[in-house]
Amino acid sequence: MLDTLIERIRDAHETRSPLIIQGGGSKTFYGSADEGEVLGTRKLTGVVDYQPKELVLTARAGTPLAEIETLLGEQNQMLAFEPPHFSPSPQPLWNY
């Protein structure tokens, strides 16, 4: 999946075509629409590493927030920031 994304970014760079980096798209209603092709990170998912003792979790960019919050909850831990979910559907981690 990562290889596909890298290839698309390289192509876009070569052809000078803008990309819209998008995760779950839960905040697309907000602000004006972007121009360009959507580069979706939805398929780039999964927690790479989680060490509760280190208080550190590494996840791929498209991992739904809900998945991470559930995993943390099992260890009685939580994220210190609370991005609004805005939808019941699974949310990606880093999607502004």
Add this chain to the structure above:
Amino acid sequence: MTVPFDTAFLKTLQTLLPADSLLTAPEDTRPFESDGLTAYRATPDVVALPESEAQVAAILRLCHQYKVPVVARGAGTGLAAGALPVDGAVLLVLAKLDRIKAIDPLARTAVVEPGVRNLSISEAVAAHGLYYAPDPSSQIACSIGGNVAENSGGVHCLKYGLTVHNILKLRAWTIDGQLLEIGNESLDAPGYDLLALLTGSEGMLAVITEVTVKLMPRPERAQVMLAAFDDVAKAGAAVGNIIAAGVIPAGLEMMDRLALQAAEAFVHAGYPLDCEALLLCEVDGVNEEVSANIFIVREVLEASGAIEIRTAENEEQRLKFWAGRKAAFPAVGRLAPDYYCMDGTIPRGALPHVLKRISEMSAEYGLAVANVFHAGDGNLHPLILFDANQPGELAKAESFGGQILELCVAVGGTITGEHGVGLEKIKQMCTQFATPELARFHDVKAAFDPDKLLNPGKAVPELHRCAEWGAMHVHAGQLPHPELPRF
């Protein structure tokens, strides 16, 4: 004496400052030859001690006009030779900008000049029941401008964060004399996070003239516990177990046998001596929270195999327990003519392995090591003991230190936790970062200071230097051409 400056430059510089704020005579400039890392020394050619922001800006504009490098310096307590003078540069000492300009107890902020000492902020706001949380060991002397430049930490950063988490806003000047107002009085600001970029930039990007800091309410209660272990690895594991139990201690510190014995001999803190490692764990907060957490920590320490656990019975004993830890560096200083303080950070889980490797390397090098460190956040401070009067011992200590830092990187850590890179760790930056990352650092530098006038030769190595030093590692720490000037 000869000063390597254009006469017109020096004449103009003299008009910018009162006579006693510009030092050029060697007996005046010598005290500024090093920062806290005294193994690195260079007498500065000119020391400028501005008293106002306007003077700082004027000096920078003049230096930019004549392409004279500038090394900014605060209180000079840094431990990585970040404020080491550079030949042909102006050493810009900001210690005289020491006014606390405003305190807002309701917003819990203070606006201070860069030369204000870390501890004096807490003293100034104590009447409001507030304090400034980051507390580097040098807090009695170090200044807030230097704290921002190095993103300083301290015993309490495990719970309360580093300098970057405790400041809101900066006024800073670029080398061409432009004012940057970065950050905001609220918690978030649009645009790139230049506040985080400048924090820890080691005097490479801009000169800070004002810092707005966040203040914290003093915790209702703080309580410290002490636990002795017969095995360093068990103490290391206990650190992770405490965090996993859901307690974030205000401070979680560790000392090994050599360090704790030195500390006990020095300040008589009442530490148990018949052990291999000592943990100090402080919990703070409201009364009920502290009581609950002490109970949890005690259980975890017992389960982790502590051979003795004590809770400070009163405030006097709490301060005594801390006094030993806070005096550990000078205490270790009594064990050998010199020590070299390292500053690597590792994932907590790697503590037992790394401590074991350090003790093996200590035997290989024939140099003793005392370990005193912020165990909770994995920030190691191995103190390598040596005697600089013995030929070759300093080089041996530096080589040993370099290997410790490379070990930190190998286990997923970093070459500095809180002291910064400065000149000291510049070689290890080549181990920490790959070429594309270092190239981005140079791009950032160029965006602020294209002529490379601010603190040249520090913090970020030139790429070709990494290639040269790469060869050095093959040759067991021997520079290929020691006769060549290195910076």
